[in-house]
Amino acid sequence: MNVKIIKRKDIPKHKEVIIRIMAVLLSIVFAGVILLAFGLNPLKIFGAIIDGSAGSEIRIKQTVLRAVPLLITSLGIIVAFKMKFWNIGAEGQITMGALGATWVALNLPEGLPAPFMLGSMMLGGFICGAIWAFIPAIFKAKMGTNETIFTLMMNYIAIKFVTYLQYGPWRDPGAQGFPKIAKFTENAILPSVLGVNIGWIIALICVAIIYVFMTRTKKGYEIAVVGESVQTARYAGINISRVIVIAMLISGGLCGIVGFIQASAIEKTLIAGIAGGYGFTAIITAWLSRLNAITCLFVCIAFAMLIQGGSYIQVSLGVSSAISGLVQGVILFFVLGSEFFLQYRLEFPKKPVKEVA
Amino acid sequence: MEQNLAIEMRNITKAFGEIKANEDINLDVLEGEVHALLGENGAGKTTLMNMLSGIYKPDGGSIFINGEPVIFSSPADSIKMGIGMIHQHFKLVDVMTAKENIILGQPTKFFINKKELSRKVKDLSDRYGLDIDPDKKVYEMSVGEKQTLEIMKVLYRGAKILILDEPTAVLTPQEIKRFFKVINNMKEQGCAIVIITHKLNEVMEISDRVTVLRKGKSIGTAITKEVDIPKLIEMMVGQKVDLSIKKEKLKGQTPLLALDQITVKTGDGKNALDDVSLTLASHEILGIAGVANSGQKELCEAIAGLTKTSKGRIFFEGENIVGKSPRDIIRLGIRMGFIPEDRLGMGLVGSMDIVHNIVLKDYQNQPGIMLRRGPCVTKAEKIVKKLDIQTPSIYTPVKKLSGGNIQKVLLGREIDSNPKVLITAYPVRGLDIGSSYKIYDLLNEQKAAGVGVLFVGEDLDVLMELCDRILVLCHGEVTGTVDPNETTKEEIGLLMTGRKTGEEGETA
Numbered sequence: 037m038n039v040k041i042i043k044r045k046d047i048p049k050h051k052e053v054i055i056r057i058m059a060v061l062l063s064i065v066f067a068g069v070i071l072l073a074f075g076l077n078p079l080k081i082f083g084a085i086i087d088g089s090a091g092s093e094i095r096i097k098q099t100v101l102r103a104v105p106l107l108i109t110s111l112g113i114i115v116a117f118k119m120k121f122w123n124i125g126a127e128g129q130i131t132m133g134a135l136g137a138t139w140v141a142l143n144l145p146e147g148l149p150a151p152f153m154l155g156s157m158m159l160g161g162f163i164c165g166a167i168w169a170f171i172p173a174i175f176k177a178k179m180g181t182n183e184t185i186f187t188l189m190m191n192y193i194a195i196k197f198v199t200y201l202q203y204g205p206w207r208d209p210g211a212q213g214f215p216k217i218a219k220f221t222e223n224a225i226l227p228s229v230l231g232v233n234i235g236w237i238i239a240l241i242c243v244a245i246i247y248v249f250m251t252r253t254k255k256g257y258e259i260a261v262v263g264e265s266v267q268t269a270r271y272a273g274i275n276i277s278r279v280i281v282i283a284m285l286i287s288g289g290l291c292g293i294v295g296f297i298q299a300s301a302i303e304k305t306l307i308a309g310i311a312g313g314y315g316f317t318a319i320i321t322a323w324l325s326r327l328n329a330i331t332c333l334f335v336c337i338a339f340a341m342l343i344q345g346g347s348y349i350q351v352s353l354g355v356s357s358a359i360s361g362l363v364q365g366v367i368l369f370f371v372l373g374s375e376f377f378l379q380y381r382l383e384f385p386k387k388p389v390k391e392v393a
Numbered sequence: 394m395e396q397n398l399a400i401e402m403r404n405i406t407k408a409f410g411e412i413k414a415n416e417d418i419n420l421d422v423l424e425g426e427v428h429a430l431l432g433e434n435g436a437g438k439t440t441l442m443n444m445l446s447g448i449y450k451p452d453g454g455s456i457f458i459n460g461e462p463v464i465f466s467s468p469a470d471s472i473k474m475g476i477g478m479i480h481q482h483f484k485l486v487d488v489m490t491a492k493e494n495i496i497l498g499q500p501t502k503f504f505i506n507k508k509e510l511s512r513k514v515k516d517l518s519d520r521y522g523l524d525i526d527p528d529k530k531v532y533e534m535s536v537g538e539k540q541t542l543e544i545m546k547v548l549y550r551g552a553k554i555l556i557l558d559e560p561t562a563v564l565t566p567q568e569i570k571r572f573f574k575v576i577n578n579m580k581e582q583g584c585a586i587v588i589i590t591h592k593l594n595e596v597m598e599i600s601d602r603v604t605v606l607r608k609g610k611s612i613g614t615a616i617t618k619e620v621d622i623p624k625l626i627e628m629m630v631g632q633k634v635d636l637s638i639k640k641e642k643l644k645g646q647t648p649l650l651a652l653d654q655i656t657v658k659t660g661d662g663k664n665a666l667d668d669v670s671l672t673l674a675s676h677e678i679l680g681i682a683g684v685a686n687s688g689q690k691e692l693c694e695a696i697a698g699l700t701k702t703s704k705g706r707i708f709f710e711g712e713n714i715v716g717k718s719p720r721d722i723i724r725l726g727i728r729m730g731f732i733p734e735d736r737l738g739m740g741l742v743g744s745m746d747i748v749h750n751i752v753l754k755d756y757q758n759q760p761g762i763m764l765r766r767g768p769c770v771t772k773a774e775k776i777v778k779k780l781d782i783q784t785p786s787i788y789t790p791v792k793k794l795s796g797g798n799i800q801k802v803l804l805g806r807e808i809d810s811n812p813k814v815l816i817t818a819y820p821v822r823g824l825d826i827g828s829s830y831k832i833y834d835l836l837n838e839q840k841a842a843g844v845g846v847l848f849v850g851e852d853l854d855v856l857m858e859l860c861d862r863i864l865v866l867c868h869g870e871v872t873g874t875v876d877p878n879e880t881t882k883e884e885i886g887l888l889m890t891g892r893k894t895g896e897e898g899e900t901a
């Protein structure tokens with residue numbers, strides 16, 4: 037039996053869509069088979085995941101709360117990945133953004149009007165996230181360091197630094213000895229619209245801005261050219277170092293805004309685990325959306341449903357939430373695997389090659 | 394003389410996806426014969442030979458070596474049958490000596506009998522007239538020596554059937570002469586030799602018979618003596634082609650570009666360009682000749698502002714532009730077009746469509762922060778129409794186009810900016826005959842319009858036909874500037890290997 041792998045020349049749009057849908061369906065079937073093997077009823081589990089993430093107003097709100105940080109972080113990652121700058125430091129950039137927002141919240145006078153306070157916090161978050169991304173960016177631009185390792189390591193520095201603040205200088209004396217940072221005052225907490233903090237509005241605005249930025253502006257175009265070929269960028273007179281730095285300032289800044297939202301609306305203070313893994317999950321969602329900001333919105337909602345549904349089944353069915361992690365993994369596997377079938381097709385020769393010998 | 398069949402390939406078919414690279418190809422090569430395999434890029438020559446050397450397996454058809462049917466499942470099988478392929482890109486280990494390269498990968502005893510090895514190498518050298526120093530390191534060798542070593546390598550393995558893929562592409566005319574002598578020696582010793590080429594002059598000079606491939610099919614085999622070049626071209630292209638390049642001496646030349654003692658250093662401190670001075674005027678095409686990697690790339694990139702110069706000045710219409718980046722050059726409104734050697738790697742963005750590739754040179758001068766694509770859409774349509782670019786639409790990613798059409802997009806964009814100076818590095822490399830001549834015509838059009846064209850080429854025949862003057866580079870130094878009407882290929886060849894003119898009074 038010999039199977040031939042053949043490169044496709046071109047693929048019609050409808051076929052591409054079919055392959056992608058097939059991939060998602062197959063991943064669900066495959067996940068179902070795994071669940072069966074564990075002695076669980078896949079229909080019940082899937083039903084519970086959907087029910088748990090969209091079955092009631094409260095559950096939908098919970099899902100949105102998860103989708104917001106995931107979405108904004110993914111947008112930040114898209115900007116970096118489009119340039120083939122592998123920013124896996126979103127986790128640290130979120131943490132530093134939260135730190136920046138918290139510093140502002142704790143140091144500005146308490147009686148400040150909320151819009152001014154929140155605006156300053158958001159700016160603080162953006163700047164700190166951007167600084168955390170700027171460090172690996174400038175090293176990459178000037179010395180050609182490897183950004184993957186660099187950004188990854190920066191995560192741990194950020195998290196440990198916040199832990200230090202929590203136990204040390206920023207420890208709240210009124211927390212009865214617990215290593216906690218003081219809670220924000222009311223004017224430093226994001227208000228709600230339609231029952232959810234306005235982070236979701238910020239997220240939607242970010243989607244629109246990043247979509248326009250990447251497809252309609254000169255800088256977005258330059259980022260895409262640098263990502264495609266540094267040589268071509270040089271040829272076209274693009275200042276590559278500048279593009280790298282600007283793209284990373286935006287990438288890190290967006291992550292910083294996530295830190296601000298999480299600190300202000302969710303935790304109402306700063307904790308070391310503020311990023312909660314969104315920085316890594318967002319890498320997956322950014323890829324799955326093929327670095328398109330609009331697609332990313334839908335991918336992030338779907339993933340937020342999986343995460344929310346996962347914690348629901350843990351409570352309601354007593355099934356480990358790892359199940360939803362497993363489903364996420366399987367989806368990723370199939371969708372990325374489908375890329376192969378978009379590029380190549382398999383051919384099974386009907387009759388074996390005539391052997392003359 | 395009775396000659397035995399060394400290679401017999403029958404109805405060979407090989408497909409890569411939708412594309413049939415080879416379809417029902419038949420090829421016979423006799424012992425003691427030089428057989429040329431002729432065809433344009435993509436005609437299937439290399440694919441066919443890769444099946445003979447065991448790199449690919451045919452989908453259909455059969456191969457006989459010395460009358461025996463064979464099925465090769467790996468290159469090792471092919472070597473065992475006495476077939477040796479010499480690839481276009483040499484496969485040698487730079488830091489080893491010739492001798493070490495020869496025995497690399499060969500079954501040896503634990504200790505290598507150096508005397509025995511030297512004796513065998515010497516023996517082969519004498520027999521085939523291969524001139525080689527067994528103890529010379531590869532990195533110290535010239536391209537010609539490396540090729541000799543490659544040939545030695547396959548002969549040492551006992552090859553009686555040699556396949557040479559574009560062997561003369563990197564050689565100077567003198568080296569080609571020496572190389573043909575070696576080929577003839579091997580032929581006399583009864584070797585069967587297949588030369589893959591698209592250079593017609595060489596086919597006529599060296600081969601006994603010639604098989605022409607076109608679009609994966611064999612068009613026919615002819616005895617070389619019985620055909621002429623126009624006939625071969627017709628077989629290759631499928632129609633009669635006018636292969637004349639018109640050259641007019643144009644009046645009213647004004648100097649545009651002048652290089653004054655430009656020196657460019659490579660990463661390891663050597664001089665890639667050494668004190669190069671030249672002038673380029675309007676209404677002329679200045680050719681740059683030289684063996685590969687003699688500084689051509691650095692020359693083009695230095696002018697375009699892509700490479701740092703360590704010494705010298707570059708004047709564009711009297712203004713010194715040394716040290717200016719491509720961005721500065723665009724901003725200053727200096728109209729210079731550059732067709733780099735690596736089209737998709739440098740000149741274009743492969744995954745983007747034609748419109749966005751037109752944008753590449755346009756957007757810097759647009760006001761504001763937004764990208765305005767509108768004017769570029771119009772431009773793209775105009776260029777596609779004017780240069781007759783074959784593309785499904787102007788929104789097709791350029792990497793999906795054929796080589797000739799990719800080059801037309803690049804050239805079209807550069808011409809569209811109304812350059813005063815157009816720098817072109819190997820603009821016809823990889824293109825078929827029709828597209829190549831289209832490009833020559835376009836360059837001539839630019840010349841007529843008053844543009845100064847710098848043409849870095851590899852085919853001396855074309856350089857001599859197309860250019861008004863030819864500057865020859867060797868190891869980054871200018872060894873001479875000649876008038877094609879008053880010189881010979883051999884003369885240029887000598888300059889390419891470093892013998893300067895001067896006393897003879899031929900320099901410009």
